[in-house]
Amino acid sequence: MIMSKWHKKGNRILAALLIAVIFILSAAISEKQAFAAESEDYILDGTVRVPIPKTYVLKKVINNIGSAGKETGYLKKPGDIFINSQGYIFITDTGNNRIIKMTKEGTTLNIFKGPKQKPLNSPGGVFADDDGNMYIADTGNGRIVHLSAGGEFVEEFVKPDSNLFESTFTFQPTKVCISPTGYIYSIGNQSVMLMDAYNRFRGFWGQTNVGFNIVEALVRKFASNQQKKYIVKRNPAAFINIAMDEQGMTYVTTADATEGEIKKLNSVGENIYRKYGSVSNSLNLFNLDFLTKMNMTDKTFVYGERFDDDGKPIKPYFVDLAVDKAGNVSAIERNTCKIYQYDQEGNLLTVFGGKGDQKGSFDLPSSIAVDNDGNIYELDMSKNNIQIFEPTDFIKLVHQAVKMYSEGNYDAAYNVWNKVLKIDENYDMAHTGIAKTFYKQKRYKESMQEYVYANDRNGYSMAYTKYRHDIFRQYFGLIVLGIISVIIFFSLAIKFLKKMARNALTEFRMLNPNRMRLANLFKLSIATLFHPIEAFDYVKSSRHKLNYMPSIIILLLVVAVRIFYIYTVHYPLADIDIKDANIVLEVVKLILPIITWVVASFAITAILDGESTFGEIFVVTSFCMIPYLLINIPLPVLSNVFARSESTLYGFILNATNIWILILIFLSVKNMNNFSIGKTIGVCILSVATMALLWAITLLIFVLVGELYLFILGLVREVQMILL
Structure with a gap:
């Protein structure tokens, strides 16, 4: 019962x-x-999405272009949308082989099928000039068709004659653009071809640099002609779409993940927009950058995003972009189905849209355009419709502030940015805008503070350099006196440490203490800085009298110094953001390599007839960390004098310290085991490999224990279900 x-x-x-x-x-x-x-609008702080007020709202959806005689009123796989200076909308209705001309309200004015003798065949792109003349990328017919504003055939541009074309080259333009000087830019075969008004080839324009590859160079140098036929050619990143602003500047979307997927190209095809980096064209066998490079935390910047809404990795694929009259660049990305908007410096202003079936979301976006009122038009190849988005007051304020700053009206821009902050105090771009305004007004200290709010370390460093210059000029005499005092202090400190090291070695040499007291070992650890071989000899000769407490204290001091460094280093030179600092992780990152090195080194030296014991290796390894303490205690304090522009010197100090530690470790292995230099190198390599193996085994055990836990948990649940 x-x-x-x-x-x-x-x-x-x-x-x-x-x-x-x-x-x-x-x-x-x-x-x-x-x-x-209903996806939120947001900006990005690295990879973190930061919600912002609504920036664009859906104004209208055009699903039907209206009755047009025998022509269907529905779009079929539309490929491109363009709005000319008159405000007329031109759509390439690719699946229906036609061009549609509409008002910006969505009223159809005309439908063009091309010349009767050779009608349009799968047109991919359209461009219309100020008078309404149309240039159509007639992809299926392999040509560019010029129609008048009324739709009459004017001329066509076909594959130009040139000896530069390979025999397999085909002319199938998918997008077209006409410059103010009359040159024709067309995208086809993943490149941009430039032609003049006489159908003459003027070159491939804006090609991405593929860089220098030594392996490929050697293969091409020594391979036979037959072997060269099978070498895969490295092609530059593909061009996807092209657009021009009112000034005739050219913008393109590409698949270039090295320099950036969105580019602004000048008259000679050079990218002058914000870049990720650059490609090297030379071989430098004596590259010593590793001596000066340092890890500095900063906002990670990419065009678009590298993960979708579900956290799956993606590669941004911007199908189109449009530039409004203020120079703001809106680009639509196919994987996320979102619109990313940037200013002229490449700063992200907003992200909106998203994948879905409901209004305001996209399914397979194919093109984007913007009218003179700032409304954004999105063309969808799957939904076969046009969605019109209207800017909100919030994003209008942002655009207004950006424009005022670019025009040099800094006071007005400051006032508008403050209005933006009243709406959203976490909008980073507003803090950046105010910081730039303060900088232009020579209010450098206030500019630095705003850059901190915006988490912009490069901007902070730029303002700090100017602020430091003003301070130097104002207090030049005191600063010179301070520098002299610091130099004298460090000179005396080094002399003191040398004397302490010399006294410690003398004490061991003359007195040969029977017991290694804490003070003796601390003094001996200091001697490692100046006389490492002799210090290691005394550790080796006193193996039965070793006291491990000083080594433990040294490692604890290493951890303490690392924490001190994180919280005191100058803001632009920090290698980790304070708010992201994890003390436990920092301890593991410091101590785990030291402990695994001791274990791995002991294992390898024991196998290879080494003389050192586990305790000796632990003691001398801890002694090798003394340079870390010596440098990293004063360095974060002194870092407050450095800006990012001096990171080369600062990085050299940090890297030289690490090299110093590695040299001491190498000498300890050699001296403690009486190995030759060649054997010591081999032992060190094997020890590092053993460390990696130990980490891999530990990770494997961790994963297996986790799987075992889940298996037992599932088994227990099954038993519970059976019993119940």
Whole structure:
């Protein structure tokens, strides 16, 4: 009877838990669906999405272009949308082989099919000049067609004659653009071809640099002609789309993940927009950059995003971009189905849109355009419609502030940015804008503070350099006196340490103490800085009298110094953001390599007839960390004098310290085991490999224990279900 009651009670509890789980899962699914239904606008702080007020709202959806005689009123796989200076909309209705001309309200004015003798065939792109003349990338017919504003055939541009074309080259333009000087830019075969008004080839324009590859150079140098035929050619990153602003500057979207997927090209095809980096064209066998490079935390910048809404990795693929009259660049990305908007410096202003079936979301976006009022038009190849988005007051303020700053109206820009902050105090671009305004007004200290709010370390460093210059000029005499005092202090400190090291070695040499006291070992560790071989000899000769407490204290001091460094180093030179600092992780990053080195080194030296014991290796390894303490205690304090522009010198100090430590470790292995230099190198390599093996085994054990835990947990649940 009692068991029956407990059984019923257990069933009720289980049922309640089951209902709770179902409720939680339902809520989570509903939340995910709600996110998909109405995605927030946001900006990016690295990879973190920061919500911002709504920037664009759906104004209108055009699903039907209206009746047009025998022509269907529905779009079919439309490929391109263009708005000329008159405000007329031109659409390449690719699937229906036609061009549609509309008002910006969506009223169809005309439909063009091309010349009767050779009508359009799968047109990919369209461009219209100020008078309404149309230039159409007639992809299926392999030509560019010029039609008048009324649709009459004017001329066509076909594959130009040139000896530079390979025999396999085909002319199939997918996008077209006409410069103010009359040159024709067309995208086809993943490149931009430049032609003049006489159908003459003027070259491939804006090609991405593929850089120098030594392996490829050697293969091409020594391979036979037959072997060269099978060498895969490295092609530059493909061009996807092209657009021009009112000044005739050219913007392109590419698949270039090295320099940047979005580019602004000048008259000679050079990218002058914000870049990730550059490609090297030379071989430098004596590259010593590793001596000066240092790890500095900063905002990671990419065009678009590297992960979708579900956290899956993606490669941005911007199908199109448009530039408004203020110079703001809006680009639409196909994987996330979102519109990313940037200013003229490549700063992200907003992200909106998203994948979905509801209004305001996209399915397979193919093109984007912007009118004179700042409205954004999105063309969808799957939904076969046009969605028009209207800017909100918030993003209008942002655009206004950006424009005022670019025009040199800094006071007005400052006032507008403050209005933006009243709406959203976490909008980084507003803090950046105010910081730039302060900088132009020579209010450098206030500029530095705003750059901190914006988490912009490069901007902070730029303002700090000017602020430091003003301070130097104002207090030049005191600063010179301070520099002299610092030099004298460090000179005396080094002399003191040398004397301490010399006294320690003398004490060991003359007195040969029977017991290694704490003070003796601390003094001996200092001697490692100046006389490492002699210090290691005394450790080796005193192996039965070693005291491990000083070594433990040294490692604890290493951890303490690392924490001190994190919280005191100058803001632009920090290698980790304070708010992201994890003390436990920092301890593991410091101590784990030291401990695994001791274990691995002991194992290898024992196998190879080494003489050192585990305790000796632990002691001398801890002694080798003394340079870390010596340098990293004063360095973060002194770093407050450095800006990022002096990071080369600062990085050299840090890297030289690490090299110093490695040299001491190498000498300790050699001296403690009486190895030759060649054997010491081999032992060090094997020890590092053993360290990697130990980490791999530990990780494998961790994964297996986790899997075992999940298996046992599942087994217990199965048993519980059977019993209940």
